[in-house]
Amino acid sequence: MSILPNCPKCNSEYTYEDGRLLVCPECAHEWSLESGTEDIEANKNIKDANGNVLNDGDSVTVIKDLKVKGTSLVIKMGTKVKNIRLIDGDHDIDCKIDGFGAMKLKSEFVKKI
Numbered sequence: 001m002s003i004l005p006n007c008p009k010c011n012s013e014y015t016y017e018d019g020r021l022l023v024c025p026e027c028a029h030e031w032s033l034e035s036g037t038e039d040i041e042a043n044k045n046i047k048d049a050n051g052n053v054l055n056d057g058d059s060v061t062v063i064k065d066l067k068v069k070g071t072s073l074v075i076k077m078g079t080k081v082k083n084i085r086l087i088d089g090d091h092d093i094d095c096k097i098d099g100f101g102a103m104k105l106k107s108e109f110v111k112k113i
């Protein structure tokens with residue numbers, strides 16, 4: 001059984017293979033699985049704790065208590081974070097959390113809603 005990746009454009013899971021291309025039936029995006037193509041380089045595959053691909057604008061929940069560096073604040077497990085923005089780096093999610101303000105999170109500690 002082969003597991004196909006979600007559509008890099010709309011994150012649909014109903015992608016199918018058409019020869020050497022993958023096709024998304026929901027937004028009609030076509031792309032190649034072979035590495036080194038522009039399509040793949042343009043899409044950083046940042047995944048949440050469950051392996052779901054995250055996109056700018058997604059909402060996530062925090063899956064464990066996270067200490068905020070340099071403070072005594074803790075972002076509690078289950079905290080909802082809306083409208084995330086994916087960035088490069090060790091902490092790959094840029095977001096604003098109610099009561100905390102601008103924050104950077106690691107994708108491995110969140111779960112897509």
Ligand SMILES: [Zn+2]
Nearest residue numbers: 007010024027
């Ligand atoms: Zn799509």
